[in-house]
Amino acid sequence: MARKATNKLLQKAKKSKSDEFYTQLCDIESELQHYKKHFKDKVVFYNCDDPRISNFFKYFVDNFDDLGIRKILTSCYREQAGDLFSNGSEESGFFFEYKGTEAEKRNQIDVNYFKGDGDFRSAESIELLKQSDIVVTNPPFSLFREYVEQLVKHDKKFLIIGNVNAITYKEIFKLIKENKAWLGINLGRGVSGFIVPEHYELYGTEARIDDLGNRIVSPNNCLWLTNLDTSKRHEDIILTKKYFGNENDYPKYDNYDGINVNKTKDIPFDYKGAMGVPITFLHKFNPDQFEIIKFRKGDDGKDLAINGKCPYFRILVKNKRLQTEPDGKKCITRRCTRTAIPLRSIAAGELGRYNGVWRPEDWNYFEVLRKKLGWNYGGELNV
Secondary structure (H helix, E strand, C coil): CCCCCCCHHHHHHHHHCCCCCEECHHHHHHHHCCCHHHCCCCEEEECCCCCCCCHHHHHHHHCHHHHCCCEEEEEECCCCCCCCCCCCCCCCCEEEEECCCHHHCHHHCCCEECCCCCCCCCHHHHHHHHHCCEEEECCCHHHHHHHHHHHHHCCCEEEEEEEHHHHHCHHHHHHHHCCCCEEEEEEHHHCCCEEECCCCCCCCCCCEECCCCCEEECCCCEEEEECCCCHHHHCCCCCCECCCCCHHHCCECCCCCEEECCCHHHCECCCCCEEEEEHHHHHCCCCCCEEEEEECECCCCCECCECCECCCCEEEEEECCCCCCCCCHHHHHHHCCCCEEEHHHHHCCCCHHHCCCCCHHHHHHHHHHHHHHCCCCCCEEEC
């Protein structure tokens, strides 16, 4: 069934400040598989989670030894009495420490109570934050700016879920521009849905009730924001479009010296000036390939305009690696020293023989391009 994206649920959360969206285990597993190397000997903290019912807690407990985690800290805003959506009268928040011992199994959790309500901004919760290395959670969307600001203030590594619109917040965009945060692996449809309480209307064509009775909504407009590096972040965007000779496809802005590009895949490989690209560009952004200049505004402080009309929000970028020809076999020839490379050896992982010739980024570039062009391993490729 085709997906039908909607903002209604997230808008409702913002207005009501209820923020009752809970992450599915499948989405946690899908994202976390790309960051496993970061957790060895680290203290992991999720400060918006009841350990008795949190899927973040379940994931990290189940993978505690494989990831080599030193300790897990989790805290909850007030008590939820074992029910995600309980409206009980308890006022004290609580926390739990997990060190991987047999007595700390999920069904034997004995929580410790805060004196206060356990809000992530409380002094008690901040003390736990100071003890941690990495924060992984689904924070309140209505408090997303404040939440990220706290993580940055305390210089913490993080992997968190937010609304795609968070990219447009000046505080968040500044972090991305300064290479202090970036988008994770999954975005939009890559986040399959959230568990919501009974009083939430099940909007959209993919709203459903799963086999466990959980009510699931799929707004399809969420992202992971992180400052944990992955190899995917350094993969080049394959550029195949040419600017010169196709100038009419790239109109210039009225109020900024730059051209408009409607789709990331249409970024020209031969244009050295500023280009306005869609905000979804950030999902493929490679800081080694592009420089981010600014967001949305022209020299006059107004939204970027073409013939008096404003396109959708644009991010102004520049290409750090101008090319004279589109990405393809010839581009690899130009980027790398000429040598005959047995592709079966690459498939077998025998890269050491060629490390003196190809740079690490060349290997990454080759692999991206191989997949893009549908090349199979076998024989030799002269480059």
